[in-house]
Amino acid sequence: MMIISGANAGGKTVVLKTAGLLSLMAISGLPVPASKAKVPFYASVLADIGDNQSLSANLSTFSSHISNIASMMKNLHTPALVLLDEVGTGTDPEEGSALGVAVVDHFRKNDAQVIASTHYKGLKIYAANDEDVINASVEFDEKTLEPTYKLLTGMAGASSGLEIARRFGIRDEIVETARKNLDSAAREAEDYLHKLQSETKQAEDLRIALEEEREATAEKYARLDIKFRKKEKARRKEFESELGSVIADFEQRSKAFIKTVEDKKERKRLEKQLAANKAELKRQAFEVEGKRNEKPDGALQDEITVEDRPIEVGSDVLLKSFGTTGKVEKISGKNVDVMVGSMRMRQKIDDLQVVSVQKDKGRKSLEKLQKKAAKSNIDDELKGVQSELNLIGKTTMDAETEVDQFLDDSYVSSLKTVRIIHGFGTGALKNFVHKSLKGHPHVSSFGFAPQNEGGQGATIVELKS
Incomplete structure (x- = not known):
């Protein structure tokens, strides 16, 4: 009614x-x-x-x-x-x-x-x-x-x-x-209604003005955020380039020095030490860089995935023109009110894309940075690191290089446990793998895999933290 x-x-x-x-x-x-x-x-x-x-x-x-x-x-x-x-x-x-x-x-x-x-x-x-x-x-x-x-x-x-x-x-x-x-009560009631209508109109005008000011502020904030991200991306790229140059120069100088060592056993030991130092150098560099970029109060990193579904109230959306994400509060025809942080923005529905935002469950700083290192484009070899190495069909000479590289990449990627499959055969490959693991700088302990994971045809390696 x-x-x-x-x-x-x-x-x-x-x-x-x-x-x-x-x-x-x-x-x-x-x-x-x-x-x-x-x-x-x-x-x-x-x-x-x-x-x-x-x-x-x-x-x-x-x-x-x-x-x-x-x-x-x-x-x-x-x-x-x-x-x-x-x-x-x-x-x-x-x-x-x-x-x-x-x-x-x-x-x-x-x-x-x-x-x-x-x-x-x-x-x-x-x-x-x-x-x-x-x-x-x-x-x-x-x-x-x-x-x-x-x-x-x-x-x-x-x-x-x-x-x-x-x-x-x-x-x-x-x-x-x-x-x-007019009696006083009727006059007062009439005056009150007039005053109420006037104040309601003033409040509506003020609401519209505040909404326009808030949208302008939100747009300015979003543009500053985009500018910061672009600068940070450029600085990050420069850091990776400089780090790559430093590591390449370190590796080149170290290899040149190792070639001057005549003792074969000593040369092997130095080569292993070089690989370990190279991995440690990368890890420490990314740890320092990560701490520099780490958000205050342990802020978490979000993973964003684009989804093909209609926009609804409560949906997480990507603002295409600003490159940032927010949550839908209200839909009015073709206009949508979106909360971006503590700011409310009004956007055209065509400028929004539904996304899913997965929150990081609270990994510590070092683990997050090592994960960044594993995904970095500094070294393409660090991409797609697996927790398993299959050596079946390899010679001991081929296995030597692959085992060292596998352990380096696994250590930098913060893997705790890896499996090396060497098979049964004559036992030569198994013996070589175990010999390589003894005293390796990244290895905490190792032993044969359980029966359901390969038994004596595979070795489980626990890596140092």
């Missing part, structure tokens, strides 16, 4: 007629001129609008309204839409107000949807005291003394009868005399 009040000639009757005509169009199968509409399939649309007084039928304004309403009560078939224009008018205001409340309440209790216009305080109070009844008003501009033809929901409106009378040519002294004749 909706009770509409407000200024004369403000559009109350137009609201009723529009609701009735659009409902009849919808249930008749005609297109409704609205971007979106939901209309029940009414069994009856009943209206008491206008003045049907008649001398021949001996009907006054009041009696014509009452006769029509009585007929509507008899012909009510739910679901129904009931439209009442200035219900209870044409008689003593107090009796008319009480009758108006009783009439609309009757239709409401009989499950009809009711829209009624009124100037009576009784109906305004009835709507204000019942949360299931919508109080609405037509807006009136106090400065121009003209209606704006806007329907405001959630508040009753002042009738502004004296101001309307002034606008239509009633002399000022007559209007002022009428104002003095």
